[in-house]
Amino acid sequence: MTEITSLSLFELIKNIKEKNISSNEVAKSFIDRSEKSKKLNAYVTENFENCLKLSKEFDNKPNFDLKLPGIPIAVKDLFCTNEVRTTAGSNILNNFVPSYESTVTQNIWNEGGILLGKLNCDEFAMGSSNETSFFGNVQNPIAKDLVPGGSSGGSSSALAANLTPITIGTDTGGSIRQPASFTGTVGLKPTYGSCSRYGIVAFASSLDQAGPMSKDVKDSSILLEVISSFDKKDSTSIDFQRNNYSSELTRNIKGIKIGIPKEYRVDGMPGEIESLWKKGIEYAKDCGAEIIDISLPHTSYALPTYYIVAPAEASSNLARYDGVKYGLRSSGKSLIDMYEKTRSEGFGEEVKRRIMIGTYVLSSGYYDAYYLKAQKVRQLIKQDFDQAYNKVDAILTPSTPSSAFKIGEKSNDPVSMYLNDIFTVPVNLAGLPGISIPAGVDKNNYPLGLQIIGKPFDEQTVLNIAYSMEEKINYKTNITDWWME
């Protein structure tokens, strides 16, 4: 039998249900591999002992009707986990241990999942390379000193390196899809309102959405089925009829109309991305899809719009980290002095930059010119998609404008870093579902991803297209375990 850690989630579940392997064996395998992979710096907090204990308990009293029977799962450290430290990658929450559980992780534990640990991420999910984390860079298992993408960089790294069978990330502007693309894995951002935001450390409330990250499309469909639920504790959660995503998964996409937006052919896009996209179009045709050229005219405004809306919300969401109630508190001579010292020491540079931008665009005298205008443009971007969806069922684009870059390469150039989100951000602004699947490699053999964007609440079509293209693409990972030497 193949190594346990290289099995897909689907295969693991099957083997556990057929009693070929125990939950405890699975947990041990992933923990063992994680212990040998510290160089990747994927974990912020390990929950190994507890995981072993819980896996034994599962084996003693197994329930094979559950969707994730005894499966160990490491999650992004943005999800609050009861009694397990939750840092959001920030010094300001370095010592924070929640007394509550996020709805998304609770859904996972309810279906038999077991917490393996908390995975590194950009501070408060602000970043595209995991370099803004207080807990240091994360290595991309693809090659040494390569970023794993961000903000769910610990998640993509751990997943690609087989430290966890599956994981969850959050995606505000591409934080699931971009790291998936950089590591040759699958990442799905569901429709806004599908997965509850309750208990997820907030970055930008109107954009944040949790979603599955997995080795293949089928695994994402299994996890989506578990985490997508209506939740009264989140006022933006939507009560809609959810599919049985995994059992309804099909490769029959004959006649499905896929749009190709001309505005995504951006200036300076590397040739290999262009050719990847062309190949993707051919694959989609091979699967029986009909390809239609479409226009999303406001695409070029998406990135500036995003970098107004997201920091504005973040500047307010992060005001609660003031040293008064929990988390880091630096001593100060007065209340204001304490605030200043706590927040100066507690937040990193990128977080401070975004708080400053957000505070600026909401200030009186600037609100109309920036925030209000951005909200208007956001509506136009949404309308672009609405109109496109009169003609097509889904949209195919590259996931990112480039492959993974070197650690440090862009960390002093925020704008070039922000440009990484150019293809993913419009999807968040419009609240749509989007998936990134591995579709090829660049000249360095670094993975490249394609993105499929769907209609609101139509995750099933997105998954089906990805599932059938995945078969045609037949991407094989070429990770060498270099970090274990």
Place this chain on the structure above:
Amino acid sequence: MDGIMSKNNLEYLIERNDNVYEVVIGLEVHAQVTSNSKLFSSSATKFGAEPNTQVSLVDAAFPGMLPVINEYCVKQAIRTGIGLKAKINNKSVFDRKNYFYADLPQGYQISQYKYPIVGEGNVILDMPEGQKHVGIERLHLEQDAGKSIHDVDPNNTLVDLNRSGVALMEIVSKPDLRSPDEVNAYIKKLRSIMRYLGTCDGNMQEGSLRADVNVSVRIKGSTDLGTRCEIKNVNSIKFMQMAIIYEANRQVDLIEEGEEIDQETRLFDTKKNETRSMRSKEDAHDYRYFPDPDLLPLEITDDFIDQLKSEIPELPDDKKKRFIDEFKISPYEATILVSDIDTAKYFEEVVAKMGKNRDMKLAVNWITGELFAVLNNKNIEIANSPISAKNLAKLINLIKNGTISGKIAKTIFELMLDGDIDPQIIVEEKGLKQQSDPKALEALIDKIINDNREKAIEYKQGKEKLFGFFVGQAMKASGGKANPQLINEILKKKL
């Protein structure tokens, strides 16, 4: 202050040299919504609980916690809007008002800025000189902050989050008020309406009702508004009035000295009876309001509003009108009786218990006279009156049907206070029933005339003053129980 303040019945004016100023006042009243749980969480809202015992993860703004609107508080705001005869907006939006303070856990207050739940309305004041309409600009829902306690620990400020997240209604008036008396009447009327509706208990001692007072002055007759100052967070009517008087005079003095008034936020120092600058317009906070992305716009259907409208109880203005029409009492009496819901309830119960042969005049006099005096003296709310409406009605009926005289009734009233005793029982036990038997009274009077023959002759000769003497003798002989009207009649006949 060297000016003369004129204060006639009609207006409050300040005179300086040859100038006459009027004061223009607008109020922002913060009324705590009557609700068992907070605006966006299920924490309790009981007053006076141990610090930090009514705080949820949402109220303390823990990471990842989200607000969920309390439907009951929304209904309460709509009910209040209906009571203010205001427009209820089908769509309103919750905004974040961003500022840092130790007792503001989120670093922002969830409030309503551009799109409040309730729009324009109006309130009628019953002033001695007649009715006055005061415009309502808007009513919006918002969270209360916690409480910073500076005087318990010498080195630290302590924070109590029990109040954090409690629902408030901010009711903003138009600048329609012109005197401290009108402010008094306005606050009392607002309080009355909300107590009728059960949407705010109006308890100012417990901070359920507080106000920011906007004051400006202008030359009488001018239609331009002067520069205003906002006096923050005043928590009693008396202090509001004192603050207004001080502030209006301060502004007039400045103008008379040729100086400008700075638009600023001021605090009222209750000990020194003066207002002090808190921050100028330049230092004003930039609250960076923006729609709260954690909450969807509040959408309210007309059906929902109509349903609530159909459940609204009779409010003071309507009740007053009905009292005047139905019970034939004066507008002045009706105003007093409807001003507080518990007084109105008491009065209506007395009326009901008096039955067919009711006497409104007696009922009004006894409630606003004897009963109010006792309640005031003992500082008791009418809801806890020591004499029930039922027994007061009985007492009034005993007077009305001639069983007792008004004078005896006062004695009985005093006795009733000790445990709400049935007046009928007191009458019987103490033998206080009025003597109304003409034959017995005639015999009694015959005896008195016989005993005082000389005085009777003097009376007949024209010394009419002596009539009172005979009445007094007859009352005395009857132990005060004789029906005075009958005594008069018989004496006139016999003398």
